Amino acid sequence: MKVFLNYIFSFIIFILLWWLVQYVTNSPSYILPSPYKVFFSIRDNYLLLLDHSLITFFEILLGFILGILFGMYTGILLIISKSMRKWMLPFIILTQAIPIFAIAPILTLWVGYGIWSKIIMTTLIIYFPITIAFYDGLKRIDPMIINLAKMMGASTYSMLIKIRIPFALPQLTSGLKLAAAFAPMGAVIGEWVGASKGLGYLMLYASGRVQIDLMFSSIIILAFFTILLYNLVSFISNYITSWDPKSHIK
C-alpha cells in the first residue's frame, strides 16, 4: 500500500511539473501537449490504445520470460563448464558491443514484421544483464560451502539446485529488476523498425500525423507497463529472497 501511495505521489509531482513546464514555456500542443489533453486523448482513444498495448505487453512478457530462461541457462553453463567460460563469456560480452538498433532491422529481415522480431529484441536486450547477474551470483558462493557439500557427497546436480542457485538468487533478482526496466525498450525498438501493431508503431503513426497527444498517451501506457513489470518482479524477488533482507529495496 505504501509503495502504491509513493507511486501516486510521484505521479502527481510529475504531472504538476509537466503542467508547469507547459505553462511557463507556453508550448503549442503539437510540441508539448498539456496533461489534461493527453488524459482526454487516452479517454477518446482507449480502444485503439488497448489494441496496441496488448500486443506490446505480450511481446514484453514473452521476451522477458525467454530472456530469463536463456540468461539463467547460460549462467549455469558458464559456471559448470570451464571451456564454456573460456569461449562463451568473451562472445557474450562482444555481442553487447553491437548496438541493439543495428540488430533490429536485421532481425526484422530474418524473422519478419510479426511479433517474433520484437520478442527476440526484448530477449536480446535483457539476456546480458540476466546472464551476468546470475553468473556473478553463482560464482560468489563461499568455496568452503561447496567443499562442505562435496564432503557430504553432493552430486553436481544437487549442488546446483540446492546450493548454488539459491545462493545466486539475490544477485539474479538484481538482474531481473534491471531487465524489467529494459524489456519494454526492446519491444518498442523492434516496433519502430518495422511493425503494423504495438505501442512503438502507434508512437510513429501519431508522430507522423502530428497527434502528439496520442504519442504521449502511448508513452504513458508504456511507462505504466514498465512500472507494473518492475513491481511484479520486485514482489516475486522479495518473496524468493525473503531470507536475505539486504537484497530488498525499501
Next chain:
Amino acid sequence: MKRTNLSFILKGSLKIENENENEILFSNLKLNINYNKWTSIIGQSGSGKSTLLKIIAGIEIPKVFENTITCHPKNYSFSWMAQNDLLLPWASVIENVTLGQRLRKEKLDINKAHNLLEKVGLNNAAKKLPSTLSGGMRQRVALARTIMEDKDIILMDEPFSALDSITRSAIQKLTWKLLKDKTVIMVTHDPLEALLLSNNLYYISREKLKPINLPISKPLREINDENLLYSHKHILNKLEKSYNS
C-alpha cells in the same frame, strides 16, 4: 569406522607463492591420528594449519608441490566444522542439520536431527532461519549438522574462534561432550583451547609438525589445572621462539 590409528604423511615440500619468492610452508610432514581421540594442531596465523586440514580432507590439492602426498587417508570419510558456521541462510535450522541427507537424496532422519538439536539445546529453534540466531546458536547448529553426518573423521578449522569468550567456553564444552568418542582433528591458533580439549597436540614450526607433551589429566581439562597452565606457558614460549626465528 576402521578401528585403526592412521598416519598422514606428506613427502616433499608444499610451497606457497608470495610476492617475493616461493616460500616453503611445510615439508616432510607426518601426523599420527589416534582413533577416537582429539588431535589438535596449533601454529601462528599463516603457518598453513587450515591448508593442512584441507589437504587431509582432499579438498585442496596445492598446485605447487615438489612431491605428492604419499599416504592420504583416502578410505576415510570426513565432516567439516569451520570458524564460519557455513549454514545455508535460506534453509531452516532442521533443514541445515539434514543438509547432507538432502544433498544425497537420502531418506531424511528427522528424529535423529531433532534429537541432536535437543542435545545442543536448540530443539525449539528447528524451524527458524539462521539469520534469527546468535553466533553461538549458529555454531551449535553447525555442530549438530557435523554430528548428523556421522563421518569417520571430523575436521575442525578454528571452530570457536569467532565466538565471544563466554560463548566459546560453553560451546567448547558442549562440542567435547558430544564428540569425545570421535576421531577429531582440530586446528586452532589458541594453545589454551588445544590444551583443554586434546589427546594429542602438534605445533607447526619451521615447516615441520612437532608433537607437544600434554598434561597427564584427561580432556576436558580444568582451566586452573597447574600442569595445563605450565604447558600453556611452555607452548607460548615455543611459539614465540618459532615466530622470532
